[in-house]
Amino acid sequence: MSRSFYIKTMGCQMNEYDSDCLARSLITKGCIPVNDPAIADIILINTCAVRAKPEQKAVSFLGRMAAFKNKRPDLILGIVGCIAQQEGSRLIKRFPMLDLVMGPRQLEKFPEFLEKIIYDGKKIVATDLNSLPASPIHCKGYFRDKVSAFISVTEGCNNFCSYCIVPYVRGREVSRPPADIIAEASNLIADGVKEITLLGQNVISYHWNDCNFVSLLNEIAGLDGLLRIRFTTSHPKHLSKDVIQCFASIDKLCSHIHLPFQAGSDAILKSMRRGYSRDQYIILSEKLREADHDIAITSDVMVGFPGESEADFEQTLDLIRKVRFDNLFSFKYSDRKGTLAAKMQNKVSESLKIHRLEVLQKIQRQITLEKNQDLIGRHVQVLVEGQSKKGGQLTGRTSTNKIVNFISNNKKIGELVNVLIDSCTSNSLSG
Ligand code: SAH
Ligand code: SF4
Ligand code: F3S
Numbered sequence: 001m002s003r004s005f006y007i008k009t010m011g012c013q014m015n016e017y018d019s020d021c022l023a024r025s026l027i028t029k030g031c032i033p034v035n036d037p038a039i040a041d042i043i044l045i046n047t048c049a050v051r052a053k054p055e056q057k058a059v060s061f062l063g064r065m066a067a068f069k070n071k072r073p074d075l076i077l078g079i080v081g082c083i084a085q086q087e088g089s090r091l092i093k094r095f096p097m098l099d100l101v102m103g104p105r106q107l108e109k110f111p112e113f114l115e116k117i118i119y120d121g122k123k124i125v126a127t128d129l130n131s132l133p134a135s136p137i138h139c140k141g142y143f144r145d146k147v148s149a150f151i152s153v154t155e156g157c158n159n160f161c162s163y164c165i166v167p168y169v170r171g172r173e174v175s176r177p178p179a180d181i182i183a184e185a186s187n188l189i190a191d192g193v194k195e196i197t198l199l200g201q202n203v204i205s206y207h208w209n210d211c212n213f214v215s216l217l218n219e220i221a222g223l224d225g226l227l228r229i230r231f232t233t234s235h236p237k238h239l240s241k242d243v244i245q246c247f248a249s250i251d252k253l254c255s256h257i258h259l260p261f262q263a264g265s266d267a268i269l270k271s272m273r274r275g276y277s278r279d280q281y282i283i284l285s286e287k288l289r290e291a292d293h294d295i296a297i298t299s300d301v302m303v304g305f306p307g308e309s310e311a312d313f314e315q316t317l318d319l320i321r322k323v324r325f326d327n328l329f330s331f332k333y334s335d336r337k338g339t340l341a342a343k344m345q346n347k348v349s350e351s352l353k354i355h356r357l358e359v360l361q362k363i364q365r366q367i368t369l370e371k372n373q374d375l376i377g378r379h380v381q382v383l384v385e386g387q388s389k390k391g392g393q394l395t396g397r398t399s400t401n402k403i404v405n406f407i408s409n410n411k412k413i414g415e416l417v418n419v420l421i422d423s424c425t426s427n428s429l430s431g
Contacts, residue, residue, distance in 0.1 A: 002030050002031070002032070003031050003032075003041035003042055003076075004031065004032050004033070004034045004039060004040050004041050004042070005023070005026050005031050005032070005033060005034070005040055005041065005042040005043070005044070006033070006034055006035070006036065006037040006040035006042070006043050006044075007019045007022060007023055007033075007043075007044045007045075007046060008037070008043070008044070008045045008046065008061060009046045010045070010046060010047055010048045010054050010057060010058055010061075010081070011046070011047065011048025011050065011054055011081065011082065012048065012050070013150055013197070013199055013232065014104070014152060014155075014170075014199055014201070015046045015047075015048060015081055015082075015104075016150060017150040017151070017152050017199055018046060018080070018081065018104055018107060018152075019044075019046045020136070020142070020149075020150070021107055021136035021137070022044060022046070022080070022107065022110060023142070024136055024137050024138075024139035024142050025110055025111050025136070025137045025139075026042070026114075027139050027142065028137050028139055029111060029114075037065060037068065038068060040075075041074070041075060041076065042075075042076045042078070042114075043065050043068070043075065043076070043077050043078070044078045044079075044080055044100075045058060045061055045062055045065065045078070045079050045080065045081075046080050046081040047079060047080070047081040047082055047083035047084060048081065048082050048083070049082040049083045049085075049086050049165050049169055049336070050082070050164070050165060050166065050336075051331060051332075051334045051336075052334040052335075053334070055083060058079075058083050062079060062095060062098075065077055066095060066097050069097045070097070076099050076100070076114075076117055076118070077097060077098055077099055077100070078098065078099055078100030078101070078102065079091055079095075079098060079100070079101055079102075080100070080101075080102045080103075080104070080107075081103075081104055082103075082104060082165070082166075082169040082170070083169075084101045084102055084103050084127070085103030085104060085105075085127050085129070085168075085169040085170075086165065086168070086169050086337075087101070088101060088103075088125055088127045089101065089125045091125075092123060092125060098123070099117045099123055099124070100113060100114075100117060100123070100124050100126075101124070101125045101126070101127070102124065102125075102126045102127075103126060103127040103128070103129065103169070104155075104169070104170055105128065105129050105130070105131050105133070105155065105156075105170070105171050106126040106127070106128060106131065107134065107136075108131065108134035109126060109131075113126060129156075129170075129171035129172075130171070132174055133152065133155040133174060133176055135176070135180045135183070135184060136184070138184075138187045140187075140190075140191065141191060142191065143188055143191040143192065143193050144191055144192055146191075146192075146193060147192075147193065147194050147195060147383060147384070147385045147386070147396075147413065147414050148193065148194070148195040148196075148197065148383075148385065149188050149193045149195075149196060149197070150196075150197050150198075150199050151181060151184050151185060151188070151196055151197070151198055151199065152176070152199045152200065153175065153176055153181055153198045153199065153200050153203060153206050153216065154173055154174065154175045154176070154199075154200030154201070154202065154203060154205070154206050155170060155171070155173070155174055155176075155200070156170045156171040156172050156173045156174055156201065157170060157172075157173055157201040157202055158172055158173045158202075159201075159202065159235065159237075159273075159275075160273065160340075161262075161272050161273050161274060162271060162272050162273045162339060162340035162341040162344075163272060163302070163305065163333060163336065163339055163340075163341040164336070164339060165336040165337075165338070165339060166201055168338060168339075170201065173200075173201070173202060173205065175206050175207055175208045176208070177208055178208055178211045178215075178216055178219065181198075181216065181220070182219060182220065182223070185220050185223055185226070186223060189223055189224075189225040189226050190225075192414060193226075194225075194226065194227040194228065194383060194414050195226075195227060195228040195229070195230065195254075195383055196220065196226060196228075196229055196230070197229075197230040197231065197232060198216070198217070198220070198229070198230070198231040198232075199231075199232060200231075200233070201233060202233070202234075202235045202238065203231045203232060203233060203234060204231070204234045204235070204238045204239060204240075204243050205235070205238045213231075213243060214242050214243060214246060217229065217231070217246055217250060217253065218246075218250065221250045221251075221252045221253065226252060227252065227383060227416060228252055228253075228254050228383055228399070229250070229252045229253050229254065230253075230254045230256060230401075232258045233258050233259075233260060234257055234258065234259050235260075236259055236260075236261065236274070236275075236276045236280065236281050236284055237274070237275040237276050239259065239284055241287075244284075244287050244288055244291050245291060247288065247291045247292035247295055248291040248292055254399040254400070254401065255292050255294050255295045255296060255399045255400050256295065256296045256297075256298070256326075256399065256400050256401040257288060257295060257296075257297055257298075258298045258299065258300075259281075259284070259285075259288075259297060259298075259299055260299050260300035260301070261278075261281050261299050261300070261301060261319065261323075262274055262300060262301055262302055263301065263302060263305060263308070263312070263315075263316055264278050264301075264312075264315040264316035264317070264318055264319030264320070265278065265308070265311070265312035265313075265315035265316065266278055266315075267307075267312060268305050268307070268308055268312050268315075268316075271305070271306070271307060271341075271344070272305060272341070273340070278315065278319055281319070281323075282319065282322055282323060285297055285323045294400065295400070296326035296327075296371075296400035296401055296402070297323065297325055297326060298325055298326055298327040298328065298329070298401070299323075299325050299328050299329070300328070300329045300330075300331070301316060301320070301328055301329070301330050301331070301360070302330070302331050302332070302333045303316070303330065303331075303332055303333065303348075303353055303356040303357050303360060304332050304333045304348035304352065304353030304356060304357075305333045305341065305348070306333070306341055306344035306345065306346050306347050306348065307344065307345075307346040307348075308333075308348055308356075313356050316360065317359070317360060317363060320360065320363060320364060320367070321363070321367075324367050324371070325364065325367065325368075326368065326371050326400065326401075326402070327364075327368055328360075328364045328368075330357060330360055330361055330364070331357075332350075332353040332354070332357055333348070333353065335347075365426050366426075368426045369424070369425070369426040372402065372424035372425070372426065372428075372429055373424060375402075375421045375424065375429060376421050376422065376423065376424060377420075377421065377422075378420075378421055379418045379419065379420050379421075380398045380402075380404065380418070380419055380421060380429070380431075381398065381399060381416055381417070381418055381419075382396040382397065382398055382404045382406070382416070382417055382418075382419050383396050383397060383414075383415075383416055384396040384412045384413050384414065384415055384416075384417060385397065385413065386413055388405040388406075390405055392407065393405045393406060393407055393408075394406055394407075394408050394411075394412070394413070396417075398429075402428070402429055403427070403428040403429065404419055404421070404428065404429045404430070404431060405428060405429075405430050405431075406419045406430065406431040407431075419431040
């Protein structure tokens, strides 16, 4: 099946991982990746439904791809991922040029679906959420040029935070068997990967029989040839003493945790059904810094959740000032069909959400800048990932996940080097 393919990936790291899995199964079938959808025989759009904005982006991209299909009826056009799961056959009705609508729990059947489309001229809608996550096809050499790669260890989520669509589009939480994960990690390392990030919506609640997240982390850290290990995303409700202790005891574990707090007011946290208080979150951040003094803490936060008063918003700003995050991903709340929050009263106006987001981002930008400035004049260890966009420089990340661009005479891609930091912005460090 010598066809060319193009995959557009939107949304979170899970989707990046899923797109790599799709690419690997296409390559195994003899297909060739291309960088331009205009020349591709197969176009897949891997979509995200978490907020209104990514959803709009996906639909507008699909419109552009549909124009190619008008000119080239043989083109195979598929929408996969979380919007595919959410909308199912409604998408085919709305966009009859689609050949495939496939949710994130159906990836294993993709080769079979593709054959039905090509050889039987069928249209496929696949949105069963009950299938177990499969191990991706190993495609030797796929990660040859990459220093860092993801492995999904849990799929789905059971938390049902009141604003969130993820449990509806990714299904209930299931863990993958440790042996499959170790085999996948070993294959990546054999390909030359030096840093592995374990993925899950709620990654620290991983468990398979008597193997919990801490045992899994230790097993992977024990693999020869691997330099660094990371994991994301952690839920504050599940962050145990044992997991915090890993930052002190596992050398290869990077000094970084992504720990979404979402809101700083107890009333809003309760209404979000997050299962912790602002004080509990602050205590967790202190315990993390006790275990690993230099740990970088990043987070997600939302403004304008239904009922968020000025006082609630002030509590969010106060938490940001107290914890001093290294970086923050901040979003305007948006209604997601079928969630509890979508049905709540007291919606916050769009203009107030925009205003609150600006205020919050300005405060965080300053904190991020100050944290980066603290590193000027110090040596940091960088895992070199490749050439920087700036000519002649290399780029990589610190253990704390900060981007470093630096001058070097040697090509040290895939190696750990010490870099003396001499300047910074809020986005990156230079040395
Ligand atoms: N599993 C992760 C988050 C996945 S979604 C966790 O539990 O933290 C990524 C981020 O999108 C969330 O952390 C949240 O900040 C944001 N988000 C989710 N639903 C949203 C909504 N309806 N409106 C705005 N932001 C939302
Ligand atoms: Fe969504 Fe909450 Fe699950 Fe994260 S923990 S994916 S925010 S429901
Ligand atoms: Fe988006 Fe699905 Fe990830 S909704 S954030 S792509 S799990």
